[in-house]
Amino acid sequence: MSEVVLIATLASILADSAPIIFAALGETLNERAGVVNLSVEGTMMLSAMVGFASAFVLDSYGPMLFMGSDFAPYLTVAAGFAAAMLAGALIALVVAFGSITLRRDQVAVGFIMTLLAIDLSSFAGVEFVRKPGPSVGHLPIPGLADLPVVGPIFFAQDAVTYLSFLLIVGMAVFFARTQPGLRLRGIGERPQAAFARGTNVVLMRYVYTALGGALIGFGGAAYSLHVKLGWSHRHTAGFGWVALAIVIFGGWDPLKVALGAYFFGALRAAATTLQSLLPAVPIQVFPLLPFPLMILTLVLFNSDGLVRALSVLPVGPRRFLFGLLRSNPPAALGTHFRQE
Amino acid sequence: MSSIAAAEREGWGGRVLLVLGPVLLALVISSGILVLAGANPHATFLKLVAGSFGTAVKRADVVVVWVSLVICTAGLLVSFTAGQWNIGMEGQIVMGAIFATWVGRQFVDISGVLERGSPLVVIAAMVGAGICGGVVWATAAGALKVLGKVHEIFAGLGLNFVASATSIYLIFGTWKQKSGGTLSGTVLLDEQLWLPTLEGVRASPYSLGLALVVVVAVYFALRGTLWGLQLKAVGRNPRAARTLGVATHRVLFSAYAVCGACAGLAGAVLVVGVHHRLIPGISSGHGFMGILIALLSGFQALYIAPIALFFAALSIGSIALQLDLKLDSSLAGVVQGMLVLCVLLVQGVREWRSGRAGS
Numbered sequence: 206m207s208e209v210v211l212i213a214t215l216a217s218i219l220a221d222s223a224p225i226i227f228a229a230l231g232e233t234l235n236e237r238a239g240v241v242n243l244s245v246e247g248t249m250m251l252s253a254m255v256g257f258a259s260a261f262v263l264d265s266y267g268p269m270l271f272m273g274s275d276f277a278p279y280l281t282v283a284a285g286f287a288a289a290m291l292a293g294a295l296i297a298l299v300v301a302f303g304s305i306t307l308r309r310d311q312v313a314v315g316f317i318m319t320l321l322a323i324d325l326s327s328f329a330g331v332e333f334v335r336k337p338g339p340s341v342g343h344l345p346i347p348g349l350a351d352l353p354v355v356g357p358i359f360f361a362q363d364a365v366t367y368l369s370f371l372l373i374v375g376m377a378v379f380f381a382r383t384q385p386g387l388r389l390r391g392i393g394e395r396p397q398a399a400f401a402r403g404t405n406v407v408l409m410r411y412v413y414t415a416l417g418g419a420l421i422g423f424g425g426a427a428y429s430l431h432v433k434l435g436w437s438h439r440h441t442a443g444f445g446w447v448a449l450a451i452v453i454f455g456g457w458d459p460l461k462v463a464l465g466a467y468f469f470g471a472l473r474a475a476a477t478t479l480q481s482l483l484p485a486v487p488i489q490v491f492p493l494l495p496f497p498l499m500i501l502t503l504v505l506f507n508s509d510g511l512v513r514a515l516s517v518l519p520v521g522p523r524r525f526l527f528g529l530l531r532s533n534p535p536a537a538l539g540t541h542f543r544q545e
Numbered sequence: 546m547s548s549i550a551a552a553e554r555e556g557w558g559g560r561v562l563l564v565l566g567p568v569l570l571a572l573v574i575s576s577g578i579l580v581l582a583g584a585n586p587h588a589t590f591l592k593l594v595a596g597s598f599g600t601a602v603k604r605a606d607v608v609v610v611w612v613s614l615v616i617c618t619a620g621l622l623v624s625f626t627a628g629q630w631n632i633g634m635e636g637q638i639v640m641g642a643i644f645a646t647w648v649g650r651q652f653v654d655i656s657g658v659l660e661r662g663s664p665l666v667v668i669a670a671m672v673g674a675g676i677c678g679g680v681v682w683a684t685a686a687g688a689l690k691v692l693g694k695v696h697e698i699f700a701g702l703g704l705n706f707v708a709s710a711t712s713i714y715l716i717f718g719t720w721k722q723k724s725g726g727t728l729s730g731t732v733l734l735d736e737q738l739w740l741p742t743l744e745g746v747r748a749s750p751y752s753l754g755l756a757l758v759v760v761v762a763v764y765f766a767l768r769g770t771l772w773g774l775q776l777k778a779v780g781r782n783p784r785a786a787r788t789l790g791v792a793t794h795r796v797l798f799s800a801y802a803v804c805g806a807c808a809g810l811a812g813a814v815l816v817v818g819v820h821h822r823l824i825p826g827i828s829s830g831h832g833f834m835g836i837l838i839a840l841l842s843g844f845q846a847l848y849i850a851p852i853a854l855f856f857a858a859l860s861i862g863s864i865a866l867q868l869d870l871k872l873d874s875s876l877a878g879v880v881q882g883m884l885v886l887c888v889l890l891v892q893g894v895r896e897w898r899s900g901r902a903g904s
Contacts, residue, residue, distance in 0.1 A: 307893025324878030
């Protein structure tokens with residue numbers, strides 16, 4: 206592979222992974238607060254539709270609304286993202302209401318919302334299928350984009366990709382270094398103790414579930430306005446499930462979650478490359494391959510088999526690999542909090 | 546858990562309200578969505594009824610979907626009783642269909658004409674193979690859960706992806722038709738290998754019989770056998786069950802195997818009774834719909850048949866909407882999902898209020 210191709214591939218992996226980064230980090234926020242929002246697949250699907258549809262509709266009224274302002278294209282796309290975040294937050298609030306207030310099974314509520322949102326996206330999105338519409342514009346950063354190698358990979362992207370970088374760093378700092386981040390970890394690990402220290406566990410869980418849902422919604426819009434432009438039935442099929450798997454793969458740690466998302470992006474790029482190497486295999490199979498591979502990787506990393514395989518190593522590297530590969534879920538994940 | 550079981554503790558008035566309340570709520574919300582989509586809810590619902598029960602052909606199509614849903618849900622009841630979310634059922638249906646098609650293809654020539662073997666034996670072998678396919682796929686999910694400690698939702702999802710990729714590989718690769726791989730699937734199997742249907746419609750009395758046998762068997766197995774009791778014990782509290790001497794691993798594996806057998810049977814019936822070939826996405830979401838039906842039934846086998854009938858009618862009726870009213874057929878899924886959500890939430894609100902009154 207020539208250098209130019211390699212740089213282009215790396216740049217496209219970073220750009221194509223952005224929607225999964227947003228969705229997986231949104232779910233990380235949910236789960237660190239103790240709420241499993243299983244609806245990611247449906248939330249991404251519906252918000253991808255809502256995001257594109259909103260931007261599409263605004264675009265057709267744009268000249269009137271923004272009076273020919275130079276910022277009109279940016280505003281329509283931004284409005285699409287805002288609408289998608291709202292949709293994501295609303296679905297998350299249903300999950301929060303069902304599981305936190307009404308104490309229903311979180312998996313059941315999330316699963317129902319998944320199927321409901323998927324069908325709702327097909328039903329309501331039917332007029333927008335395969336219509337050309339607005340999208341996020343290319344935005345190289347002056348100066349930085351001209352750097353050799355690093356420039357074209359990191360700084361000749363669009364706003365959504367830059368935001369995904371900022372979110373990774375921002376969330377890592379938030380969890381590790383800030384007061385609210387520490388309090389968030391408290392309500393996911395030991396809600397009773399957090400409550401005793403004066404945290405309003407129920408309210409905070411609602412807030413973080415809605416915020417995480419909004420991020421997942423942003424991820425959905427990032428798909429339809431930034432990666433695979435436009436809308437078609439089941440446009441984001443499979444990506445939400447993968448995002449959910451990546452949260453576990455990344456051990457609820459923002460940096461490792463991002464690593465998992467890029468690993469999935471690399472798998473997708475590899476599948477495209479493999480296609481030219483294996484002409485005998487029908488091309489329809491290749492886009493499907495990364496999904497089972499990603500989930501089976503998770504299965505491997507999460508299984509007891511890994512523990513046994515690693516036990517042959519000496520203590521030092523074993524401990525290091527263990528810390529890298531495995532981590533425990535927030536202790537109160539998926540449990541109901543009862544205020545005593 | 547069950548709204549209907551909860552209702553049995555109430556008077557008749559409360560019982561009717563608890564069942565009808567969420568149904569009405571779901572109806573109102575769905576109507577709201579229809580109004581937003583610019584459709585007339587009244588006309589739409591009339592069309593749904595006409596589209597599902599209007600003619601003999603449509604009624605038979607409802608039966609075809611009903612058979613598949615009932616078999617799947619009956620299997621899911623077994624895994625739910627053992628406390629397992631067998632989300633991998635979709636993949637198990639696909640594997641059942643793949644295995645059944647594979648056996649069928651051994652007895653036909655390249656254009657699907659039966660070459661050897663008696664049709665009855667081949668059909669039986671196809672159904673048997675389908676069941677095996679489902680069992681293999683479900684046991685794999687069970688092994689990942691029980692031995693590998695991987696959450697069954699991810700094990701099942703991963704295997705779903707593998708199953709659908711395999712079916713696409715076969716349809717566009719190894720098993721592609723002479724004219725090339727198409728979305729319409731593999732070559733149509735000989736008519737002698739089709740389950741006999743009623744005159745002029747797609748419903749087969751044999752598959753209907755199979756569905757009834759499965760749901761009755763599950764009803765009695767869960768209610769009146771030691772195995773049913775062990776499933777319940779493991780589902781409620783695995784640690785306590787193990788302390789009391791239940792072989793939890795074996796019970797869990799049996800739950801997966803039986804659920805997979807049902808999924809495989811449903812997949813095989815889709816091949817021998819409905820499509821007569823392997824098509825992409827042959828499971829048509831029946832496994833996921835089965836989970837909704839199981840949740841709605843409160844995990845009671847008795848309620849599967851009527852709820853599945855409602856779901857099947859919606860699915861078939863919504864096809865007419867697409868043709869006549871230009872509304873997307875996914876409306877069926879919206880109404881189904883909304884209904885299950887409303888039932889779950891209304892039931893939660895009741896418990897929440899009674900909990901508040903009590904404290």
